[in-house]
Amino acid sequence: MLRSLFSGVSGLRVHQIRMDVIANNIANINTTGFKAARANFQDILSQTLGRSAVNTTQVGLGVSLAAIDNIMTQGALQTTGRALDLAIEGNGFFVVKPVDSSGNSVNHPLYTRDGTFYIDKSGYIVNAQGYRLQSTSNDNIQIADPDKIVSISIGSDGVISVVKSDGTKITYNIGLVTFKNPESLQRVGANLWDVTPNVTDPATPTPGAPGTDGRGYIRSGFLEMSNVDLAQEFTNMIITQRGYQANARVITTSDELLRELVDLKR
Known part of the structure; x- marks a missing residue:
């Protein structure tokens, strides 16, 4: 033949x-x-x-x-004016943790560039799937008394400033991670990424403050468009x-x- x-x-x-x-x-x-x-x-x-x-x-x-x-590569930023719409200007990724049927966080984190976040009824900052956004200390970001929020703002350094109805001000810190070889990440759907075992480095990245070690800055009121x-x-x-x-x-x-x-x- x-x-x-x-x-x-x-x-x-x-x-x-x-x-x-x-x-x-x-x-x-x-x-x-x-x-x-x-x-x-x-x-x-x-x-x-x-x-x-x-x-x-x-x-x-x-x-x-x-x-x-x-x-x-970086996608263009689109303005939305919504405080919890976050775009990363740089190489970082948001860290989110899935939850089980009981609402408890699963240890295995996932990563995303989609910065569309919400505050759920328990005060956790979550994405559209209900996965919880992680702080610089690798903890769930939970805002106390979410029904008493008067205003919320997020700086380029990832600091969330929340003003309550009684005038008190509380701050939280969003963490970002970077990878030496981000092209090795594997898609898992819903705008989420996961590490590829024995390929992605580091395999278990540690969240840090935006603007440090090439993580990039957070832009509140913007979303990153497709590249x-x-x-x-x-x-x-x-x-x-x-x-x-x-x-x-x-x-x-x-x-x-x-x-x-x-x-x-x-």
């Missing part, structure tokens, strides 16, 4: 995966804090047919998927479509060659 036939099939497979990645990027063009992905290809083992005095004669056996990278470049994605879509068509043409041409070979018997 012709090698070109199987090379064309491998090309169809990986171009379909690349189109899936592009489609997901475009679908999340308006997802808060979304980070685009990119599919990379690599050639498959080449078969050596012989050697000449100049070089080795080899025929490639197709293409395979090398990796799907996460593009962790998807729509013009680039449409360009990639065209390139991927043409690549798919070219590999399909290789298959049809290989089929015609096989037909000619079979017809030799007539």
Whole structure:
């Protein structure tokens, strides 16, 4: 059987995966804090047919998927004017802890760039899934007497200033974490990320104050938009479509060659 036939099939497979990645990027063009992905290809083992005095004669056996990278560049900031809408200007991540059915925090934290937070009935600052935002000391941020809040403001250093109805002022500190290789984080859905065991470094990051060690600053009243470049994605879509068509043409041409070979018997 012709090698070109199987090379064309491998090309169809990986171009379909690349189109899936592009489609997901475009679908999340308006997802808060979304980070685009990119599919990379690599050639498959080449078969050596012989050697000449100049070089080795080899025929490639197709293409395979090398990796799907996460593009962790900063997204544009969009103003909302809401105090609990937070954007990170820098490389940090918010730390949130899931809760079980009883409302107790689970030890395993998750990470996010989506800074849409709320105050629940118990006074915890939570995201849309009810996961609790962590402080610089790796504790849940719980505001006492949430029904008595008069005003709340959050500084670029992550300090939450809450003024109560009796005039008292209480402060809390939001923690951020950074990773040496944020591209290694794995998506778990709902704008959340998790560490990849034995790959992400540090595997258990410690929250620290915004503005320290490259964590970035917090901007209250803003949300980070998706970093998807729509013009680039449409360009990639065209390139991927043409690549798919070219590999399909290789298959049809290989089929015609096989037909000619079979017809030799007539």
